[in-house]
Amino acid sequence: MNDYSLLQASELFDANWYLTEYEDVALAGLDAVHHYLHFGAGEGRRPGPLFDADYYCSQLSTPLGSHELPLLHYLRTGKAQGLKPTRQPRTVPQWYYRRSATQADGVRILYVLSVGSGGTPQTNQDLMHQLDSQQLASCLVLQCKGKVLQLSLFTDGCYLPLERSVLASPVRALPHTSEEYNATVAGWLKLYAISLVHIRHIAWHGLGLIHEARQQHIPVVFSCHDYYTVCPSVKLLDENLRYCAGKCTSSKGECSNELWPADQLTPLKHNAVHRWQQQFAKALSQCQLLITTSPYTKEMITGCYPQLSDIPFEVIEHGRDFDECSNLASAPVANEPLRILVPGFIARAKGADVLRELAETLPATEVQWHLLGDICAGSDLPGTVIEHGPYHRNGLAERVRAIRPHAGAVFSVWPETWCHTLTEMWAAGLPVLGFDIGAVGDRLRQSNAGWLVNELTASAVADKLPAIRQEWSQKHSAVLKWQQQQGLQQSCAAMAKQYWSQYCKLLM
Numbered sequence: 001m002n003d004y005s006l007l008q009a010s011e012l013f014d015a016n017w018y019l020t021e022y023e024d025v026a027l028a029g030l031d032a033v034h035h036y037l038h039f040g041a042g043e044g045r046r047p048g049p050l051f052d053a054d055y056y057c058s059q060l061s062t063p064l065g066s067h068e069l070p071l072l073h074y075l076r077t078g079k080a081q082g083l084k085p086t087r088q089p090r091t092v093p094q095w096y097y098r099r100s101a102t103q104a105d106g107v108r109i110l111y112v113l114s115v116g117s118g119g120t121p122q123t124n125q126d127l128m129h130q131l132d133s134q135q136l137a138s139c140l141v142l143q144c145k146g147k148v149l150q151l152s153l154f155t156d157g158c159y160l161p162l163e164r165s166v167l168a169s170p171v172r173a174l175p176h177t178s179e180e181y182n183a184t185v186a187g188w189l190k191l192y193a194i195s196l197v198h199i200r201h202i203a204w205h206g207l208g209l210i211h212e213a214r215q216q217h218i219p220v221v222f223s224c225h226d227y228y229t230v231c232p233s234v235k236l237l238d239e240n241l242r243y244c245a246g247k248c249t250s251s252k253g254e255c256s257n258e259l260w261p262a263d264q265l266t267p268l269k270h271n272a273v274h275r276w277q278q279q280f281a282k283a284l285s286q287c288q289l290l291i292t293t294s295p296y297t298k299e300m301i302t303g304c305y306p307q308l309s310d311i312p313f314e315v316i317e318h319g320r321d322f323d324e325c326s327n328l329a330s331a332p333v334a335n336e337p338l339r340i341l342v343p344g345f346i347a348r349a350k351g352a353d354v355l356r357e358l359a360e361t362l363p364a365t366e367v368q369w370h371l372l373g374d375i376c377a378g379s380d381l382p383g384t385v386i387e388h389g390p391y392h393r394n395g396l397a398e399r400v401r402a403i404r405p406h407a408g409a410v411f412s413v414w415p416e417t418w419c420h421t422l423t424e425m426w427a428a429g430l431p432v433l434g435f436d437i438g439a440v441g442d443r444l445r446q447s448n449a450g451w452l453v454n455e456l457t458a459s460a461v462a463d464k465l466p467a468i469r470q471e472w473s474q475k476h477s478a479v480l481k482w483q484q485q486q487g488l489q490q491s492c493a494a495m496a497k498q499y500w501s502q503y504c505k506l507l508m
């Protein structure tokens with residue numbers, strides 16, 4: 001049987017699912033099987049909800065060749081060898097098989113997410129893993145991507161499909177709601193007897209979700225992991241990358257939004273943003289609890305929405321678990337260039353322009369810039385920046401050991417609400433250079449485990465570089481102190497304990 005026929009005959013390739021999941025393929029009028037064979041698999045697209053290529057490949061003793069498709073390998077070889085197409089949980093609650101639940105089946109928390117990758121989904125998975133493993137609650141996940149609305153159960157590290165609905169039309173940015181979306185979600189809330197809704201990010205979802213939950217007397221928690229509630233630009237940067245703090249700058253250029261088609265929010269600056277804030281003020285006022293990860297973020301959002309002052313607003317820091325903290329920083333040596341590590345996904349908001357200017361103006365004999373991560377399209381860097389490629393979430397220490405940096409750097413020009421790369425570099429033993437804005441500034445100031453740069457410019461960074469040599473021992477000691485204190489204390493279990501404490505207050 002040829003490749004096309006083999007996929008077409010397999011229940012693991014779901015053509016209808018593929019075309020609704022990847023709307024660009026459907027809009028182009030392409031055949032699902034043909035697209036997956038020649039393009040989709042190589043782009044990391046899934047053939048359906050029942051096959052996980054990464055998990056399947058993790059079971060193989062010999063890695064597949066670059067042109068071998070994991071699903072074809074499973075169908076021809078792996079299945080006969082007893083390999084699994086996707087991770088299977090050890091235990092599944094009985095209500096899952098009934099496809100319905102009652103209050104007698106325990107607590108069920110519905111987490112609402114937009115994107116499937118990045119810091120927020122990963123932190124949410126860390127939280128769900130703790131609640132699930134301690135048998136405190138069943139964790140469900142609601143995601144909306146275009147017209148596709150999906151409900152899953154997360155248990156024992158696996159996402160099990162529960163419900164899937166294809167909307168006639170996707171939710172639009174304004175008014176950020178849809179009667180069809182509301183009706184679908186309301187039915188699922190009732191069907192699975194949801195105990196509490198926790199919105200981690202509501203992009204592409206309908207704000208009516210909050211009202212539907214409250215109509216069923218379900219408490220709603222809303223997390224602010226960025227500034228989406230204030231402006232769809234998310235990072236509050238104008239067309240010149242100037243931070244606006246939620247109040248439009250005076251320049252006449254147009255701000256870009258990160259998640260919606262531009263025509264749904266044009267013009268945004270001095271115009272659509274006001275309607276945006278009105279609809280979020282109304283939606284957030286219906287929530288029972290707001291949560292964010294830093295005092296700076298809380299202060300900024302409450303400043304924009306003073307009408308929310310009566311709603312409890314908690315700060316819960318992200319937890320992280322490391323197998324062990326490391327001491328991998330090298331002490332600077334005279335007559336040797338500084339080696340500074342810049343990890344993460346580097347786009348303009350993450351300091352690509354700053355890094356480019358530093359690399360172009362400072363000689364390599366003075367400082368070497370080591371990029372560990374990906375570069376956003378259009379943010380090409382000069383050849384003097386040493387690029388090491390992306391790293392896995394738990395694989396930073398191994399890469400740092402090979403680079404032997406003296407320090408790390410975070411060049412975000414917007415006020416991040418947490419910054420996982422800062423945590424990761426401290427766990428590897430690196431003191432960090434960063435701009436004094438947002439959570440990065442707050443955390444560096446609190447720990448003293450690095451250097452604060454007051455102005456968001458490359459020249460200000462260059463002026464601070466001599467301090468790395470002069471104060472390295474002091475800052476490095478502060479990093480080791482952080483590892484023994486905050487680094488150990490704010491684990492995933494500690495984070496989950498804080499969240500569960502807040503949930504219990506609402507569930508009483």
